[in-house]
Amino acid sequence: MNKKIVYIIAFVTMIIISGCSTNTTNKQYVITIDEEKVLLDEVLLYLNEIEQEFEAIGGQDIWETNFDGMTAEEVAKQRAIENVVRIKIVNDKARELGISLSEEEMKDIDRFVLEYLKEYYEEGSGDESLVKEVFKENLLVNRVYNDLTKDFEPDEKRIAQYLLEDENYKYFSSFSLEQYRVKHILLKTHEISGNNNLEPLALEIQEEAYEKALEVLEKVRLGEKFESLVLSYSQDTESIQNKGEYTFLKGEMMEAFEEAVFNLKPGEISDIVATPYGYHIIKLEEIIKPSQEAVEFFEEQIKELEEILTKNNIQMQKNEAFNKQYEEWKKEYNILINEDIWSNITVGK
Template identity: 30%
Template sequence: MLRYKKYINYILIAILILGSFSIYYFKQINKNKEYVLKINNEYIYKEEFLLYLSEQERIFEEIGGVDIWYTDFDGVPAKDIAKNNAINSIIFLKAIVNKAQSLDIQLTKEDENVFKEKALSLKENINIAYNIEIPLYICEKFEKEKLIEAKVYEYITGTFVVDEKDFQKYFENYMKKNNYEINKINLDYIFIKNNNAFNAKEKANNISKSINTEVDFNKFKEQPFIEVYKNVYLEKNTFEKNIQDKVYQLSENSISSVIEGRDGFYIFKINKLLKQDIKEIEKTIRDEYINIKKTEIYSLQTKNWLSDIKVQRNSEILSNI
């Protein structure tokens, strides 16, 4: 009788184990149906995909402002192009991370602390932007792989040396096309941040109507979601490109209209236009030139790495993002 009960217990335990395994297996099958991309044997789910998509959205809005989402490019909506760019970005990064192992590129303990700290900030910002809870481990994976890519980039481009003749040709051509940047701009500005407390655009328009060149912007400083900056010298890439281009077109002792950015609305007051030292401009453009040349080398070197990558797209899931 005791032996019979013992067998019954073994059978029950086996059934429980089998049941648990079946539930897990069923969940995994269903989960794998919800992937956005499958790259080699790695599944990319919606949460991870959104991290890459948010990067593309930032790039698009820095170039064309928030109105870019109402634009078609050769009949293709901007949002679809951004989505495809995000896919290409993921494929490229996974190829780099895969190759990094054979290059013996490793992260240090300090590197680990860096990407974990960045992941915390990323998680907070992305959750607000998309109103979705993205697990911390996915944010850490994203920042870790970005850091690996940065190390691969340095490995490939670290020995680059500037060709001075080629640079001077680049610099002269740049100055012909962008001579408005010769002026160094001193300005004040008000930033009205997007928020849930009030309509930021309406607030910005009301402020714009109430100011002139004699008004001290500090009078708006203590209001919630409003930031004031004074006596700022405009530097390249201080603001999103579409905003900076508009600021460069303003004249001395003038106030801009309300300019919409990715995170809110700006009003600028131009205090002074000063002629820049040509050497300062050349230094900035030299850095830009070096980045362009390094990117060319990097792209050429990594081009063949994509041949080892197999990609499957889940069109149904992608269409709903």
């Protein structure tokens, strides 16, 4: 099945399932674009779609929300008008450009419209021509978009900048698979509270912690066994049962802790390192290199992420180019809204 048609089917399905009537009971014209007049019935199809999207995000409460000085209802109605105007103008330009749907696509539309009306409406109650027109016009917009952007050349500098600004890409690009096995001694200046916040200990206790750290460091330098000093002095209850040991990847520990470790060679011991928890003395035991399989897998994941982000940015650039063309087209048309009718339409009530 044509992917474009699948997309349009999803759109119309949502309209039908949501309960918006497609009976042509609203013969009033709400938009005039040059000589073309758009029935209220058709505009309500698009408004109902937007209403469903809003409520999917924020529930019924969303209608009590303001967006930059506009109510949610005003935003939804404005977007519905903009969507309809865009579709009508692009369809008009499709005729000028000689772009049309194929016979196969038109047959698909006829078949799907009949199937949906049969499934969701009693016989004779659905407006077949209106639903068919929605299918056709939306599909034709996609056709115009694809035709105008098929030879689009993206800005490679923008792609590179997009990659640099993506937080996930930045994180994984600088990520190291090396693991660091360390042992440390902690003299606490802060305690973890019941709500997982760090609460400072009394000032005299903090001062004593630093003096004790100096004392322990001196013992280390005099050659006392590090593991014994861990058991005698460390206040890190999480690691003390494992002789003060942690194995971690870059980014898993506090910045000051990691910076001290990265400046050590295996077997070396740090000076006193201050973190929000207190004062540490750290011994780097081992740098564990990743397996070749892990490296290859990780590089593959980075490549996939880069491809996804690149495609996203190219699509963004295409959209911008097409939107720029549309805005130029729009200037050629005289667009009028029948406010006497449109102002009485409510959303979310």
